[in-house]
Amino acid sequence: MPDNFGEKTVCEFFAGIGLVHEALQSSGWRCLYAGDIDPKKHAMHAGHYGASDHFHEGDIWDADEVLARIAEPPFLATASFPCTDMSLAGKRRGLAGAQSGALFGFLQVIEQLADRRPRMVLLENVPGFLTSHGGKDFEVAAQELADLGYWLDAFLIDARWFVPQSRPRMFVVGYHESIIGPPLVVRRENAEWFALDDRWQQAVHASDKMRPVNLLRAIQSIELPTGWATVETGCPPQRRYELADFLDADDDQPWWDQQQCDRHAAMMFDRHRQQVDALVDDPRGVTLLTAFRRVRQGEQRMEVRFDGVAGCLRTPRGGSAKQIVLRAGRGRLDMRWMTPREYARLQGAPDYTLPDNTIQALFGFGDAVCVPAIRWIDEQMLTPVWQAAAKSLLPSP
């Protein structure tokens, strides 16, 4: 396998508006190729990063074109593939769906890269990836990656550990068999499930926040031709933050008129209304909250969150996917739609260049990854494994 290990190089598939890039560029990863089929996402990407030759606006299934554009062997390939068929919101066709099935388009490209195959791959999707088709989809993806020579790790990270947004996401990292060695720890074949002297088991149990029981069960039950490998990371720390640092409370925001506020206040559940009223009566200051409209038993309701985090940002397909900001206090209750700038902050990209079109921006951010979550994976796993591989595989001077 020819490689240029002196540099951290990455191909970003399903690049969207480029938030994987936002995370990886800060530690020096150089993007060789970024691809996405959506011209609006491409426009946002170009609006923020500038037009670049390495962006391919095209279909991952057009393997010949994709391969022709990858001039150097990448060390890493990332794929935050479409979640539409994995989400509860979709019809749960899983990997058989036209959207989420694009993962196979990615795997085809990785296979056809042959001796230019990346040494690491990072997949991202919703937690439904683990449970779709009774776990079969996850198993199929794991087996296909293993057949391509990757040892695997799988874990869940919630953006709320870094920013005030509830956004649990499933990640799979593949480490090519050619780079297995420290800091990677591999699962011993035939080790008892709770073998305390097994470093791999110690590592996965020490990061139990990232590996819920159903994920551990899946890992335990899937036999791979390669195996399972991990890095001893421990659990991501819970950062301290205030929702108010991510949302705007000033009067210049597009607050709704009284009629629209009253209409939405009438949609609140009684218990939510009582809590909001208590905050409205607070003379000391204002509290910012977030809410979604949802249909419950045939009725439009407004679900308000009181746990100091925003709900998961989504693409604005229908009013129920758009998030509402509430400002309660000093005798007033105001409401409005969350703005693109607030979406950007909640995705960990506060300075992202926004397009003029609000819906385009909300689509872009609603589909994107949360930057600090990817940064943590990079700091803890991707960069340390690259460093070790670069040291051991580069010819001595």
Ligand SMILES: C[S@@+](CC[C@H](N)C(=O)[O-])C[C@H]1O[C@@H](n2cnc3c(N)ncnc32)[C@H](O)[C@@H]1O
């Ligand atoms: C979950 S989003 C990825 C978002 C991205 N990681 C970001 O941070 O903006 C999935 C992306 O896959 C793209 N996509 C869907 N089908 C595709 C295909 N067949 N070929 C290439 N890209 C595709 C969509 O346009 C969407 O931007």
